[in-house]
Amino acid sequence: MSETIHNADNQTGPHSAITGASILLDKVTKRYPGQQKAAVDGLTMEIPAGKIVMLVGPSGCGKTTTLKMINRLIEPTEGRIVLDEDDVTDIDGDALRRRIGYVIQAGGLFPHMTVATNIGIVPKMLGWSKEKIAARVDELLELVSLDPAVYRHRFPKELSGGQQQRIGVARALAADPPVLLMDEPFGAVDPITRQRLQDELLNIQEELQKTIVCVTHDFDEAVKLGDWIAIFTEGAQLVQYDTPERILADPANEFVENFIGSGAGLKQLTLTRVNEVNLADAVVASVGDLGSDVLSRLDEAGHNHAVVVDERRRPIQWLTRRQLTRLDRVSDDVDAKLPVVGDRATLNDALDTMLVSSAGAALVTGRRDTFLGVIDVETVMDAITRAHKHAMTAHSDGRPVGINTGTLDTVGTSGAATVGERPGG
Numbered sequence: 001m002s003e004t005i006h007n008a009d010n011q012t013g014p015h016s017a018i019t020g021a022s023i024l025l026d027k028v029t030k031r032y033p034g035q036q037k038a039a040v041d042g043l044t045m046e047i048p049a050g051k052i053v054m055l056v057g058p059s060g061c062g063k064t065t066t067l068k069m070i071n072r073l074i075e076p077t078e079g080r081i082v083l084d085e086d087d088v089t090d091i092d093g094d095a096l097r098r099r100i101g102y103v104i105q106a107g108g109l110f111p112h113m114t115v116a117t118n119i120g121i122v123p124k125m126l127g128w129s130k131e132k133i134a135a136r137v138d139e140l141l142e143l144v145s146l147d148p149a150v151y152r153h154r155f156p157k158e159l160s161g162g163q164q165q166r167i168g169v170a171r172a173l174a175a176d177p178p179v180l181l182m183d184e185p186f187g188a189v190d191p192i193t194r195q196r197l198q199d200e201l202l203n204i205q206e207e208l209q210k211t212i213v214c215v216t217h218d219f220d221e222a223v224k225l226g227d228w229i230a231i232f233t234e235g236a237q238l239v240q241y242d243t244p245e246r247i248l249a250d251p252a253n254e255f256v257e258n259f260i261g262s263g264a265g266l267k268q269l270t271l272t273r274v275n276e277v278n279l280a281d282a283v284v285a286s287v288g289d290l291g292s293d294v295l296s297r298l299d300e301a302g303h304n305h306a307v308v309v310d311e312r313r314r315p316i317q318w319l320t321r322r323q324l325t326r327l328d329r330v331s332d333d334v335d336a337k338l339p340v341v342g343d344r345a346t347l348n349d350a351l352d353t354m355l356v357s358s359a360g361a362a363l364v365t366g367r368r369d370t371f372l373g374v375i376d377v378e379t380v381m382d383a384i385t386r387a388h389k390h391a392m393t394a395h396s397d398g399r400p401v402g403i404n405t406g407t408l409d410t411v412g413t414s415g416a417a418t419v420g421e422r423p424g425g
């Protein structure tokens, strides 16, 4: 068992420092009083350190119960939960909160406390000095891309849904816990904000390498965020626990197929990021350029649109020839509806953005929202074909580490579908 977890650590490569801890659910059962069936029935599952594991499955299958047993918001009826080497039932509440951050929908912020007080709750409980807490709050606000000077004294009601969610993540990370538990973290925000928050979580994770266990209803979210996806059926029976690639390419059974739903090919778009495909060049104009000049540059390049960028090279308008003909000079107007995606977004996100704007293409931005190029529908379609081919060959990569190896035998009587043996396993 420990060997498997060790292997999983090695997967992350030489330059990443894992700060996460491994988690082992060892024959865990939860029976609620008065309920005949167990909500979680003999579940054994390894969660490798430094990975994101997504828990998915139909409503009532026991995802949240599983998650909340990890930080003992719910006590298991039977079984053990081991964090690195320690049984969590032997750890007192305060110490457990230091080791496990918890993020819920809409951030779960206390409305009467400022952002800084909300983020500083756990450090304060741990007896940190005021100065140390203040410095940590600012550091975390930077991490979640909010300017400390602007946001530290605000109250939750003065924040957008996405900002509240960012503060929720910052608060969970306050005491630098190795483990982050997230329960439908992005369920309450609009799709575009959700995309951004997901991208940000991936950025943060790249830096911090926590162990993240996340419950979601959204299978696309699971594919996008998960290193591993655990698909449950009633009683938290583990039907398939595998990489997103393999689940899409090789669903364990009909239940998983139905759960993935139609368009598995399209879902594979979630596996490819915008920064992995070739972007098209664009004619770039600056504020103040003569409309006629920009038009002749369009002629030269054989293009029909010009991207206007501001002084920091952030895209602000996307002008057609027709618009340019009417212009004397390019204005500094900002088009709020510009179809823009970050380069860490998935091709699925990019396609969504194109469909919403009906532009057939989207502008891609990189660090600090600077303009990188254009992604169009054709590029996305090509990528579908390639992603599909890649997924079909993914079997030969050998057995992934960290699946609930052999443990389903111990679940035995519960009738869980087993994860098939894989080559190299």
Ligand SMILES: Nc1ncnc2c1ncn2[C@@H]1O[C@H](COP(=O)(O)OP(=O)(O)OP(=O)(O)O)[C@@H](O)[C@H]1O
Pocket (backbone or CB within 6 Å): 032, 033, 035, 039, 057, 058, 059, 060, 061, 062, 063, 064, 065, 066
């Ligand atoms: N406090 C409780 N008392 C009794 N039964 C409960 C309690 N909490 C959950 N259950 C039951 O346990 C089962 C699993 O619930 P759980 O909330 O873990 O599922 P879930 O997969 O997270 O569901 P959802 O996706 O709807 O949030 C359900 O049948 C639920 O009705």
